[in-house]
Amino acid sequence: MRPFDYQRPARAAEAVQAASANSMYHAGGTTVVDLMKLDVWRPDRLIDISGLSDTSYDFVQRKDGRLRIGALTRMSSLADNAMIRSDYPLLSDSLWLAASPQLRNMARLGGNVLQRTRCPYYRDTGYDQCNRRNPGSGCAALDGGVTRNHAVLGVSDQCIATYQGDWAQALIALDANVELLGKDGPRAIRFADLHRLPGDNPAQENNLRTGDLITAFSIPDKTWKRSKYLKIRDRESYAYALASAAVALDMEGDTVRDVRIGLGGVATVPWRASEAEAALKGQTLDEASATRAAQIAFSRAQGTQENAFKIKLGRETLVRALLETAQMEG
Amino acid sequence: MADNSKAAPAPKENMGQPIARYEARQKVMGGKIYSSDLPVPGKKAYAWMVTSTIAKGRVTGIDETAAKAVPGVLMIMTHKNRPALGDIASFLKGGMFVTDNNTLSGPTIEHEGQPVAMVVAETFEGAREAAHKLKVGYAAESPSATFESPGVTTRPMGEINPRYKPVKFKDAAAALAGSAHRVDAEYSTPIQHHNSMELYSTTAYWDDGKLVLHEPSQFVWGLRKGAAAQMKMDEDNVRVKSPFVGGAFGGKGAITVRTALAALAARQLKRPVELVATRAQGFTISGNRQETQHKISLGCDAQGKLTGYDHSMWEFTSRVTPYNNGGLDNCAAMYDFGAVSGQNYIVQGDRNVPNFMRSPAEVPNIYALESAMNELAAAANIDPVAFRKMNDTRVNVTNGAPYTSRSVNACWDAAAASFGWDKRNPEPGSMRDGDWLIGWGCAMATYPTQMAPSAAKIVLRKNGTALIEVAAHDVGTGCYTIAAQAAGERLGIDPSRITVQMGDSRLPPGPISGGSISTASVTSAICDGCDRLLTSLGLTADDAKASDSADRLAAALARSGRPVAEATGAWAPIGAPDDAIDRLYDGGLVFVGGAGEKRTMFAFGAEMVEVRINARTREIRVPRMVGAFAAGRIMNPRTAHSQYMGGMIWGMASALLEATEIDHKRARYTNDNIAEYHLAVNADIPDVDVIMVPEVDDEINILGVKGIGELSNVGTAAAITDAVWHATGKRVRDLPVTIDKII
Ligand SMILES: Cc1cc2nc3c(=O)[nH]c(=O)nc-3n(C[C@H](O)[C@H](O)[C@H](O)COP(=O)(O)OP(=O)(O)OC[C@H]3O[C@@H](n4cnc5c(N)ncnc54)[C@H](O)[C@@H]3O)c2cc1C
Numbered sequence A: 001m002r003p004f005d006y007q008r009p010a011r012a013a014e015a016v017q018a019a020s021a022n023s024m025y026h027a028g029g030t031t032v033v034d035l036m037k038l039d040v041w042r043p044d045r046l047i048d049i050s051g052l053s054d055t056s057y058d059f060v061q062r063k064d065g066r067l068r069i070g071a072l073t074r075m076s077s078l079a080d081n082a083m084i085r086s087d088y089p090l091l092s093d094s095l096w097l098a099a100s101p102q103l104r105n106m107a108r109l110g111g112n113v114l115q116r117t118r119c120p121y122y123r124d125t126g127y128d129q130c131n132r133r134n135p136g137s138g139c140a141a142l143d144g145g146v147t148r149n150h151a152v153l154g155v156s157d158q159c160i161a162t163y164q165g166d167w168a169q170a171l172i173a174l175d176a177n178v179e180l181l182g183k184d185g186p187r188a189i190r191f192a193d194l195h196r197l198p199g200d201n202p203a204q205e206n207n208l209r210t211g212d213l214i215t216a217f218s219i220p221d222k223t224w225k226r227s228k229y230l231k232i233r234d235r236e237s238y239a240y241a242l243a244s245a246a247v248a249l250d251m252e253g254d255t256v257r258d259v260r261i262g263l264g265g266v267a268t269v270p271w272r273a274s275e276a277e278a279a280l281k282g283q284t285l286d287e288a289s290a291t292r293a294a295q296i297a298f299s300r301a302q303g304t305q306e307n308a309f310k311i312k313l314g315r316e317t318l319v320r321a322l323l324e325t326a327q328m329e330g
Numbered sequence B: 001m002a003d004n005s006k007a008a009p010a011p012k013e014n015m016g017q018p019i020a021r022y023e024a025r026q027k028v029m030g031g032k033i034y035s036s037d038l039p040v041p042g043k044k045a046y047a048w049m050v051t052s053t054i055a056k057g058r059v060t061g062i063d064e065t066a067a068k069a070v071p072g073v074l075m076i077m078t079h080k081n082r083p084a085l086g087d088i089a090s091f092l093k094g095g096m097f098v099t100d101n102n103t104l105s106g107p108t109i110e111h112e113g114q115p116v117a118m119v120v121a122e123t124f125e126g127a128r129e130a131a132h133k134l135k136v137g138y139a140a141e142s143p144s145a146t147f148e149s150p151g152v153t154t155r156p157m158g159e160i161n162p163r164y165k166p167v168k169f170k171d172a173a174a175a176l177a178g179s180a181h182r183v184d185a186e187y188s189t190p191i192q193h194h195n196s197m198e199l200y201s202t203t204a205y206w207d208d209g210k211l212v213l214h215e216p217s218q219f220v221w222g223l224r225k226g227a228a229a230q231m232k233m234d235e236d237n238v239r240v241k242s243p244f245v246g247g248a249f250g251g252k253g254a255i256t257v258r259t260a261l262a263a264l265a266a267r268q269l270k271r272p273v274e275l276v277a278t279r280a281q282g283f284t285i286s287g288n289r290q291e292t293q294h295k296i297s298l299g300c301d302a303q304g305k306l307t308g309y310d311h312s313m314w315e316f317t318s319r320v321t322p323y324n325n326g327g328l329d330n331c332a333a334m335y336d337f338g339a340v341s342g343q344n345y346i347v348q349g350d351r352n353v354p355n356f357m358r359s360p361a362e363v364p365n366i367y368a369l370e371s372a373m374n375e376l377a378a379a380a381n382i383d384p385v386a387f388r389k390m391n392d393t394r395v396n397v398t399n400g401a402p403y404t405s406r407s408v409n410a411c412w413d414a415a416a417a418s419f420g421w422d423k424r425n426p427e428p429g430s431m432r433d434g435d436w437l438i439g440w441g442c443a444m445a446t447y448p449t450q451m452a453p454s455a456a457k458i459v460l461r462k463n464g465t466a467l468i469e470v471a472a473h474d475v476g477t478g479c480y481t482i483a484a485q486a487a488g489e490r491l492g493i494d495p496s497r498i499t500v501q502m503g504d505s506r507l508p509p510g511p512i513s514g515g516s517i518s519t520a521s522v523t524s525a526i527c528d529g530c531d532r533l534l535t536s537l538g539l540t541a542d543d544a545k546a547s548d549s550a551d552r553l554a555a556a557l558a559r560s561g562r563p564v565a566e567a568t569g570a571w572a573p574i575g576a577p578d579d580a581i582d583r584l585y586d587g588g589l590v591f592v593g594g595a596g597e598k599r600t601m602f603a604f605g606a607e608m609v610e611v612r613i614n615a616r617t618r619e620i621r622v623p624r625m626v627g628a629f630a631a632g633r634i635m636n637p638r639t640a641h642s643q644y645m646g647g648m649i650w651g652m653a654s655a656l657l658e659a660t661e662i663d664h665k666r667a668r669y670t671n672d673n674i675a676e677y678h679l680a681v682n683a684d685i686p687d688v689d690v691i692m693v694p695e696v697d698d699e700i701n702i703l704g705v706k707g708i709g710e711l712s713n714v715g716t717a718a719a720i721t722d723a724v725w726h727a728t729g730k731r732v733r734d735l736p737v738t739i740d741k742i743i
């Protein structure tokens, strides 16, 4: 860890103003401090936003047809919110199944969606090759490295690192927006536009501009009681997903009126399976239609020798999530 | 009220009281009891190791400019300026070190994670920052990472270890050829790391030319001897303190590079220096369980009687110091085999030196043997428990040496009754519950009963309290408590009135805390000391057993006119060399036990597990495990329960979760952290049923104690893979059984 300035402003505008190209926000710090200790990140200024108090950034609110969630809300607190548990189980499940109680108590939702990949070559500066960490240096994973946990969707020949967060899959499935405060004032973007595919430039991980502060997430407030987050992993708890599916269903009898699908553990960014959704809408939800949707969701998947199993696992996870969600009370 | 009856089972025949560990409260309250918590004179400086990011090649240059500029940096040590050290040797060469090569000896890189420099600074953070700023240049070569990598060398073990003999008993090939049923299968086990909660730390300081080391150690006398030789000084001028060890599992038995680095830095800076290897550095400085491969042929006749057993085993080790386990002679003693052949090979590559890890030889070897036993039972259409019982033996068939005791059948009966084994439908895939495939599996657990010489000093005071001193170690097992119990029983004193001191090289020598020898060896030395003490007071065992024992002790002490009564016991196990006690006092290693020439000494257990596997996504869960164990006298059913339970959990994790991943191109471990190196967590362990089966063994040592610390994690993996097969019809022979292997 290298020396850095530390600031703990009380007002969001101050935080934004203090931001520069090589500064970094610190919410719960569980990603930032981790990567700084590993010398992967070397910000010259940390702007600790956990004390912002000009208005509340820790809230859950239903207003004007939208569900809004403050960016400083703790993972554990949203997971445990009674309304969320009853009306949006997938938002709660995806947090309960993430990380550990200690981390969930520290981490804030704004930081959560910006967590970084666990690709071992990204996290260790002892490897020369990593396009994400060091643009143009190559990709150690693709050059004979260990890739069991890497992505099969949204990959490029420059990077195949998995986006390992869970909650983001629920957000993307529910058409969330991200509310930002930037150097030019407030604005909102689609959550789906927050992260960038690795493409030719994996180091450019998102579309935030210097200083952009996430202040809240908002979701069209359509209750999704029939929704679920299914996370499959070798270890029962405290492990990242090998494959996961965030599924929300709106059913009319056996027929799918609306369906939302987010896929985790398998893609380089939070992943919406829109084509699979389209294939299910208006159909009877059963083993056959769910299987077809899963085929579609992974039709462009591309595996390495070590992670190709994720294609099958991802499909099975989605089928199971769809069928189990259909069994829930609407 | 919490139900304590499970954690602290009531004693059965030949078991002591389930008293709580005396340090239990400190442990749960975060008490400062570990070696790095000990106070030191003066202000500590902090050392940070810089370790190699390549596995093979050379250091071409080290640019210290930026590192030196970090405020508070006190020194940077590299191979260019490292002060002289005495020669060291690994266990294989009769020494006490992980490796044969001293640290920072030159520019050559033999494995990833090898220290290339040490930075010492006023603060921990400063040392880390400077370490990150040190620019190390390398000339890298292509390393050989693991089995099947180009450039590895494979040799029969005899070429490395002259004492090694292949196992040969009658003609196994012929016996196999005539078998009615046979299994020919290959099994493999992965690299694993100890990952104790407590990291590998050393704090060193010098006091008037004498070196004091605060270091978690499984062998303080050995560490003292080794460090003294390495620092070229008199043993009496080195002291090691290790009052409690926060998990060791074999990783803290051999001496690592960090001890000398901390000692050198402290000498040069004239102040205490603390060096803590990071979690990732721990993966390469103290070794690991090496990966193994096995080829087994096992046959039986039409009735299920075993005929021939042929076992070849390959283990992966380092090029420079070829640590290895061998151990097929123990497998050969397990059943009534008609004929046996066993041969070991070692495969060397560009890796750090492996090390002992909880049941080093048994975990892989018995996994392979017990898996083959399960497969053969299925091939012969015999229940796997019945199959083992029909092939039970009272002697090691290969040399005729009788077992001193062997209660494995009683364990099978106890485990089966508790588990409900009779309800198992033998047909694979037949026990389904909705979307979950259910499988039941079993395997035998076993561990050689080993012992080493030990001394122990007993002091009886006028107020009726006593003190035990022995340089044994509490690695989290409850050794302090058991020592007090042993002395309490022998003298007729309540154990709460006995203080025990351990983990200090100034105390009378105890055994290395490895090979599950501590309880057997230490309690024997304590009994010997107590007997001498009683004799010196003119008392006998009858006085100690009397209900007024305390009064008799007090009266005898008063009669003696002495302020305290003291005696030092020294005990060596049967079969130990004549000079065993001298070697003990010389910090040397003497091990006796297992498959011996005259006696066969093992502890046994029977384990049964249920797995549930999702029919679609194939994750494997283990809702229940039952283990029944018989291991001679149980000193304390509470601490024993904890050992057995922990072992079964470990065994389960080693079957399903634990594996160190290695980059085949770069020979580097990639999941060197405990987020991605998957140890079992609470959610993985719903129900563990531990049954202690009473067993009496009068032959092995004074109290008839067998080691239990490494028993219950043996065999578990074979039980689990059998259950996976029973659930799915698929045999996975390559551990761990992760989702990708059964989807
Ligand atoms: C061992 C371990 C296991 C884990 N397991 C899981 C898991 O299973 N599933 C899972 O989903 N996650 C997992 N995580 C990741 C964890 O959830 C994230 O580290 C955490 O949510 C990040 O939140 P934070 O508040 O600590 O973020 P910080 O570390 O404070 O910040 C993270 C990033 O977001 C930026 N940032 C933070 N807040 C804002 C904001 N308001 N506006 C703009 N930028 C911001 C920071 O600058 C930084 O770049 C795990 C983490 C660890 C260490």
Ligand code: SF4
Pocket: A117, A119, A120, A121, A122, A129, A130, A131, A132, A133, A138, A139, A140, A141, A142, A158, A159, A160, A161, A202
């Ligand atoms: S997969 Fe991406 S993050 Fe990993 S080494 Fe390649 S470029 Fe870096």
